[in-house]
Amino acid sequence: MKELVQTAAIGSEAVKSCEAQAADAESEDLGTVDATEVEGGAAELSVREPSPASLHELDQSVPAVQVCVRLRPLLPWERSEGYGPSAMEINQGDGKDGSISLKEDGRSRHFRFNAVISPECTQQEAWDLSRIEAVVNKVAMGFHATVFAYGQTGTGKTHTMEGYSYEHHNGSAAPSVSAARPRVKAKSTPPEQLGVVPRAVMALFDRVEAIRARDSLGAQACVVRVSFLQIYNEKIFDLLNPSLSVSQREAGGRGEDFSGLRMRWDALKRHFFVENLFQNECNSAEEALQYYQAGIANKHVASTAMNVASSRSHTLMVLTLLKREGTAGPDGSTEPSREVVSQLSLVDLAGSERTLATVNTSSKSSTRFQETVNVNQSLFVLRRVITALSKRDKGTETSGQVGHVPYRESKLTSLLQNSLGGSSYLIMFACLAASDKHDDENLSTLQYASQAASIKNQPQVNVDPKDRLIQQLEARLGAAHQYLIRTLGLHDLPEDLLEEERQAVLTATGRRPRPKRPTPRKEALRPQVDKAEKVEKPERVEKTTSTTTTSTSWSAGDCEPRREASLGASGRYASFSNAVPPAAPVPSHRRIADHYGPAKTLSRFVQGAAHKSPRSSDWPFFARRTEGGELFAAVDAMIRGYDGTPRAKSKPKDRRKQRPASLPPVVPEALGGDAAPLPPLPRKFRMQAPAAEEKEPESVVEAHSVESDFRNSEGPAAEVHSELDKDKVETMACYEELPKYRLEELLAAEQKLQEFLESPPEQQQTEAEAATALDPVAIETSEELKRLACENAQLQQRLEVFYQAMELEEKAAAGEPEVATNRNQDLASVGKRIEQFHSQLVLEAATLRNEVARLKKKKWVIQAVLDTGGEIERRAIQEELELLRLSKKGADIES
Numbered sequence: 001m002k003e004l005v006q007t008a009a010i011g012s013e014a015v016k017s018c019e020a021q022a023a024d025a026e027s028e029d030l031g032t033v034d035a036t037e038v039e040g041g042a043a044e045l046s047v048r049e050p051s052p053a054s055l056h057e058l059d060q061s062v063p064a065v066q067v068c069v070r071l072r073p074l075l076p077w078e079r080s081e082g083y084g085p086s087a088m089e090i091n092q093g094d095g096k097d098g099s100i101s102l103k104e105d106g107r108s109r110h111f112r113f114n115a116v117i118s119p120e121c122t123q124q125e126a127w128d129l130s131r132i133e134a135v136v137n138k139v140a141m142g143f144h145a146t147v148f149a150y151g152q153t154g155t156g157k158t159h160t161m162e163g164y165s166y167e168h169h170n171g172s173a174a175p176s177v178s179a180a181r182p183r184v185k186a187k188s189t190p191p192e193q194l195g196v197v198p199r200a201v202m203a204l205f206d207r208v209e210a211i212r213a214r215d216s217l218g219a220q221a222c223v224v225r226v227s228f229l230q231i232y233n234e235k236i237f238d239l240l241n242p243s244l245s246v247s248q249r250e251a252g253g254r255g256e257d258f259s260g261l262r263m264r265w266d267a268l269k270r271h272f273f274v275e276n277l278f279q280n281e282c283n284s285a286e287e288a289l290q291y292y293q294a295g296i297a298n299k300h301v302a303s304t305a306m307n308v309a310s311s312r313s314h315t316l317m318v319l320t321l322l323k324r325e326g327t328a329g330p331d332g333s334t335e336p337s338r339e340v341v342s343q344l345s346l347v348d349l350a351g352s353e354r355t356l357a358t359v360n361t362s363s364k365s366s367t368r369f370q371e372t373v374n375v376n377q378s379l380f381v382l383r384r385v386i387t388a389l390s391k392r393d394k395g396t397e398t399s400g401q402v403g404h405v406p407y408r409e410s411k412l413t414s415l416l417q418n419s420l421g422g423s424s425y426l427i428m429f430a431c432l433a434a435s436d437k438h439d440d441e442n443l444s445t446l447q448y449a450s451q452a453a454s455i456k457n458q459p460q461v462n463v464d465p466k467d468r469l470i471q472q473l474e475a476r477l478g479a480a481h482q483y484l485i486r487t488l489g490l491h492d493l494p495e496d497l498l499e500e501e502r503q504a505v506l507t508a509t510g511r512r513p514r515p516k517r518p519t520p521r522k523e524a525l526r527p528q529v530d531k532a533e534k535v536e537k538p539e540r541v542e543k544t545t546s547t548t549t550t551s552t553s554w555s556a557g558d559c560e561p562r563r564e565a566s567l568g569a570s571g572r573y574a575s576f577s578n579a580v581p582p583a584a585p586v587p588s589h590r591r592i593a594d595h596y597g598p599a600k601t602l603s604r605f606v607q608g609a610a611h612k613s614p615r616s617s618d619w620p621f622f623a624r625r626t627e628g629g630e631l632f633a634a635v636d637a638m639i640r641g642y643d644g645t646p647r648a649k650s651k652p653k654d655r656r657k658q659r660p661a662s663l664p665p666v667v668p669e670a671l672g673g674d675a676a677p678l679p680p681l682p683r684k685f686r687m688q689a690p691a692a693e694e695k696e697p698e699s700v701v702e703a704h705s706v707e708s709d710f711r712n713s714e715g716p717a718a719e720v721h722s723e724l725d726k727d728k729v730e731t732m733a734c735y736e737e738l739p740k741y742r743l744e745e746l747l748a749a750e751q752k753l754q755e756f757l758e759s760p761p762e763q764q765q766t767e768a769e770a771a772t773a774l775d776p777v778a779i780e781t782s783e784e785l786k787r788l789a790c791e792n793a794q795l796q797q798r799l800e801v802f803y804q805a806m807e808l809e810e811k812a813a814a815g816e817p818e819v820a821t822n823r824n825q826d827l828a829s830v831g832k833r834i835e836q837f838h839s840q841l842v843l844e845a846a847t848l849r850n851e852v853a854r855l856k857k858k859k860w861v862i863q864a865v866l867d868t869g870g871e872i873e874r875r876a877i878q879e880e881l882e883l884l885r886l887s888k889k890g891a892d893i894e895s
């Protein structure tokens with residue numbers, strides 16, 4: 001007995017005297033499940049039709065933690081016993097915030113809460129003021145939420161949460177500890193009296209129905225499970241386990257033959273859960289409420305000196321909502337993929353009480369006393385948790401108490417860990433007694449409620465931990481991708497890697513991922529007729545319309561993307577299709593030189609670096625490779641076009657289409673030697689063409705029409721041709737942008753340059769020296785002129801090779817005997833030079849292949865990351881990148 005008294009003293013800070021006698025409740029009728037079966041009656045539950053509004057329409061902002069204070073009215077028996085109304089002043093506010101003030105030792109204490117519910121308020125008004133519906137919506141959206149009622153015994157917690165009527169519960173008769181165990185009359189309870197739990201169940205199923213109606217998964221989209229437990233004497237009992245009778249539980253509570261359910265810690269979800277708890281799946285609100293009523297009938301209720309039907313245990317009704325998100329399967333059906341689990345916990349706490357006031361003094365060893373001690377003990381821990389959290393969240397704790405929150409000191413607080421200071425929405429009902437005799441307890445309740453109001457929860461959607469892990473890994477992978485792309489100077493992953501990634505996603509989810517951004521290549525490939533019309537060349541229009549379409553397809557602004565397009569179309573460098581190099585500024589002297597058409601174009605192909613910025617190391621490596629690739633592709637096409645033996649894997653249908661447009665078309669019959677002669681070279685190929693060529697012979701028209709075939713064709717030939725057109729278009733557009741005086745200047749300079757280039761080398765030398773001597777500003781120009789002349793000579797030399805070959809072909813076709821004799825010899829010498837040229841290209845190709853090998857290595861690393869998402873790979877990538885960076889730095893320093 002002494003031990004019990006000591007426990008009571010520790011367990012309740014409200015206990016003023018530990019000299020209380022233990023209550024004797026042995027005489028009480030404990031009842032059985034059958035005895036407490038709900039009455040037959042007609043408490044019809046009106047389940048509303050599914051709301052047509054979507055969850056997002058219903059989504060309202062609601063505080064993460066809300067504290068609502070509810071004051072119950074004076075009951076008839078209290079009035080008859082002379083209890084006066086409490087001196088509290090209540091201001092219900094405008095429905096949002098309310099205040100309450102209470103006098104203590106002549107001093108007025110004021111409190112503000114999210115809602116203050118006056119004694120006159122109905123259950124519906126209490127529901128509306130506390131905004132539980134908004135919180136239920138949050139649950140349907142994937143958040144956890146908890147609603148609990150706290151307060152002294154008999155203050156209306158069960159009335160607020162359940163609202164059901166109990167036997168002897170009409171408030172007319174004073175409570176008596178010797179009264180029989182009260183039975184719940186759930187079905188005869190009028191609907192308007194229903195409390196928070198039945199209303200929340202109905203509201204939640206409204207949302208569930210709405211989700212099911214909208215979701216293609218139908219009933220599979222949302223599953224609701226109900227569990228209902230009580231914590232009685234610090235033991236957990238399943239109220240929905242039909243095999244356990246009330247008497248068994250009460251015996252277990254005394255520690256005789258039943259020890260309750262075990263509580264376990266879920267390390268992954270980081271919360272406590274009750275092992276082997278019944279979780280009943282419910283399809284409707286009615287079904288869920290049937291379970292609830294059955295559980296209520298099983299909970300410990302007893303008549304005490306303060307309350308006719310006093311809850312002797314804490315009850316937790318948990319509605320678990322499993323929301324599935326569907327994805328389209330390969331056959332078009334929707335399959336569940338991701339799950340979001342949210343819980344709505346509805347808690348009716350047992351009331352704190354003074355043992356002296358409530359326990360029958362006649363009985364020394366009492367069940368009631370034991371219950372009271374345990375209830376007080378767990379409520380005491382709850383208050384400590386609230387105090388610790390409020391200090392933590394207000395930042396008022398001293399350094400000695402670094403935020404320890406004693407959740408684990410009771411089963412109740414362990415199970416409510418996530419609700420108090422966690423990621424859940426929380427609504428606390430602080431229930432107050434109506435009479436002035438209980439103002440002390442009321443003040444204590446208000447103080448704890450006020451502390452609870454300062455708790456800061458951080459609600460978050462509860463994605464399944466595995467899904468969350470996947471999301472985190474995906475986010476890390478994304479970051480790794482971005483890092484790689486940034487470090488390697490790419491604008492996107494290489495196309496083949498992206499394609500592999502898309503395939504992986506397609507296999508895993510059945511969905512094809514959306515491209516991140518429109519592919520510039522596609523844009524570039526689309527002919528832009530509008531822009532093109534502005535730079536159309538009238539004389540070409542006269543000759544052939546098909547030429548017009550193709551040659552005017554690209555405006556100057558499209559130059560860079562179009563270049564990518566031509567490479568992409570060849571298929572060789574398609575993986576860099578997104579990687580459009582920055583447009584390097586083209587020096588003015590180059591623009592002037594551009595006007596010379598093929599000379600400049602070929603020099604760009606041969607020299608490769610013509611469009612690079614001054615410091616090529618500023619460019620990402622892929623851009624340099626693209627430039628090299630352009631060189632390789634163009635010259636390879638020229639060689640193939642020249643000797644007429646295509647090296648392409650697939651044999652083309654039309655040989656002419658394989659020839660680059662930069663060379664005059666070779667008529668197949670002409671090669672046989674017995675057909676029509678080759679047409680003369682187009683004017684653009686005659687670098688120092690005689691003026692007598694002004695009037696073109698008729699065969700030129702034919703040549704143009706053959707040429708127009710190339711323009712309409714696809715493949716390297718068309719690409720190279722487009723390149724030529726582009727240069728001219730670019731030059732013209734560039735000229736159009738210039739002011740008139742500048743244009744005149746440029747044209748004059750161009751004329752001068754033309755004259756200079758056409759003059760003999762000795763004269764060029766003299767002119768350059770003279771210009772330098774006369775004008776210091778001209779030094780640069782003269783240097784440039786010299787360089788241009790040199791370049792011109794080199795080009796001329798190279799072109800000679802081709803011209804010679806063509807001339808030989810022409811002569812052989814014309815049947816000149818001496819040419820025929822020397823033909824093989826000449827061809828051998830030309831062939832040798834082409835061979836040299838080709839070996840240069842092979843070298844270039846080898847460099848490119850090395851680069852491709854390096855890329856493949858990178859691809860392997862990225863693939864490894866994609867496959868496992870592991871830490872090791874990430875580190876490996878980082879190390880490799882570090883090495884790359886160092887080597888790049890070294891190369892920069894060297895350069």
Ligand SMILES: Nc1ncnc2c1ncn2[C@@H]1O[C@H](COP(=O)(O)OP(=O)(O)OP(=O)(O)O)[C@@H](O)[C@H]1O
Nearest residue numbers: 072153154155156157158159169307310311350351
């Ligand atoms: N708002 C109210 N309007 C009318 N009657 C009320 C109201 N609140 C409580 N009551 C009545 O007060 C009595 C005690 O209420 P209730 O059983 O809900 O208290 P409790 O706080 O749950 O007590 P305990 O902690 O002992 O279980 C009941 O008879 C109940 O009908």
